Amino acid sequence: MSNICFACNGCGQCCQGHHIPLTLQESKCWVMDGGQIVIFVEGYFKGGAGDEDDPMCHIARRSYPVPSGTSVARVIATFAAFNPGRCRYLKEDNRCGQYDSRPLVCQIYPAEINPYIKLDPVIKDCPSDVWSGELPLILRNSEYAPELLVLIERSRQADRDDIQNKVAICEYLNINISALKGHGVTAWLPAASIFLEAFDVVTQDLRKPSLSWNFDSLDDQVRVKLNSIGATVSSSESCGGVLINFKV
Secondary structure, three states: OOOEEOOOOOOOHHHEOOOEEOOHHHHHHHHHOOOOEEEEEEEEOOOOOOOOOOOOHHHHHOOEEEEEOOEEEEEEEEEEEOOOOEOOOEOOOOOEOOHHHOOHHHHHOOOOOOOOOOOOHHHOOOOHHHHOOOOOEEEEOOEEOHHHHHHHHHHHHHHHHHHHHHHHHHHHOOOOEEEEOOOEEEEEOOOHHHHHHHHHHHHHHOOOOOOOOEEEOOOHHHHHHHHHOOOEEOOOHHHOOEEEEOOO
């Protein structure tokens, strides 16, 4: 990969219409400050449904094993700042009102956290002039700048450290339905008071996940495949969630 340079021009495009993934502690701070979080859940079965040939190590480290029927799935719960429009911290001049304490993902942008996804300026929201070769270099010969690598590793480690508590919080919120990874996610909007209660109970009591999980899909072939490996299939909508399909 050729060298890539970047310098933010403050256009604010990356702060609009994006649900920003948060660490567990960031999600609590976001809610306590009046924000809404959205929880996305996806899962896969090792060596079976949802387990593709791409490198699985990164995915496995940020997932948690749960029973589903007679099978065992691994689920990934992403807690994100719910931003269907402008981020609540984005000021009128498109500057961040919480710049010094902004989420880790925001500090890392536009770099990629997933080690198997290459940074591609074409798919970013940023205008073309921010990628000028005269600007500070963030990626040289496929290696991020050292200061970015530190932040990226912090984010990856937070995913690993937080996943058990995130899944346990989901269960406290009566969320135990996942979509099959690569086919979609289930999405949930917990009320602030209940979310904070779940956070405190799980983190203070060191509560571990204990429920059996179900899978949701609108694809008949996927449902048949899930049933064939012994997984339980049910509707997230009937439990207050929404199924977002990637493939129909």
